[in-house]
Amino acid sequence: MSVLLEFSMTPIGKGEGVSKYVSRSIDIISKSGLEYRANPMGTVIEGDWDEAFAVVKKCFQRMQKDCNRISTNVKIDYRKGAKHRITGKIESVEKRLGRKVKK
């Protein structure tokens, strides 16, 4: 059951700048083998439910090593039988609009 999953994970109490911690998550994601796209508010990955959540958990366990409080948001979009939605959903919007949008 392939899903699109977007998540963001932020340490609370490690200062205002958190890119050090976010970079480690994106490093884990980019090496996971799953398709992903980073955006300014989170990262979208596509894969099986278990595969996708294994990546989220791996990022969490890495952050847990030096962060005592962590806030995480996960949004999942499942559509039966659909694939390649990480690019397909925006392409479908562009087709309707008859023009490219900023990505």
Added chain:
Amino acid sequence: MSVLLEFSMTPIGKGEGVSKYVSRSIDIISKSGLEYRANPMGTVIEGDWDEAFAVVKKCFQRMQKDCNRISTNVKIDYRKGAKHRITGKIESVEKRLGRKVKK
């Protein structure tokens, strides 16, 4: 690693009213053995990361049986060593305010 996890899970394309599907999730949650609190926008559960996500997955798999598109939101709050936060967080706010709040 105990976490507070709030989630909501909604079928897309099964009509405007979805309480039939939400009820099944809350039935699963209430029988999971984990502490939970239902609110008008989701359900909060407290437990280990794996236990909590196992409940989310169980709800998802039940919904998948008759729903082709499902939208899910999960928010996780982890704080090292903290327990009984499902009641403790609001109690802490009430203590600060010196009065009860509506729950």
Added chain:
Amino acid sequence: MSVLLEFSMTPIGKGEGVSKYVSRSIDIISKSGLEYRANPMGTVIEGDWDEAFAVVKKCFQRMQKDCNRISTNVKIDYRKGAKHRITGKIESVEKRLGRKVKK
């Protein structure tokens, strides 16, 4: 256009414990005149779109006074013509299940 709106607002970089800041938000909400319910992961309010977002903005402006980075999540559920959903949605689930759930 009445909506159900759940939100949480957290300062980033003010330490691990944030109940001081959350308490101020719940104080503002409870004095807003709108129906609300606090839960361990956020607060649900019911009201017109503009009224509800005015409360969110007021909490934000208060937090901005002494917090340089703020993370906010807002979830809105709109259903045409529906009212008293802050209690009605869970009642509808309880009716289907034939029993009370923990709130």
Added chain:
Amino acid sequence: MSVLLEFSMTPIGKGEGVSKYVSRSIDIISKSGLEYRANPMGTVIEGDWDEAFAVVKKCFQRMQKDCNRISTNVKIDYRKGAKHRITGKIESVEKRLGRKVKK
């Protein structure tokens, strides 16, 4: 007070495919004059709190015309004095990792 705001808005009860409705939102956003980036799970915009929420409301009011139930998620990241974060946050991650990431 400039913010980064990501949102997604989905009609409930208009079938499984919702790109018709999402396209109208992205059309409104792209004509708003605010910087934006569409991703497979939502759209990120950057602007003043009031400007950004005015765009969200405009999308909502358009959807309301023919959708009786609407689910909306909004995530806001505010950082005092910070600008151009719609590109800057990922650039900061790339700088740390010493390589480009998929966007």
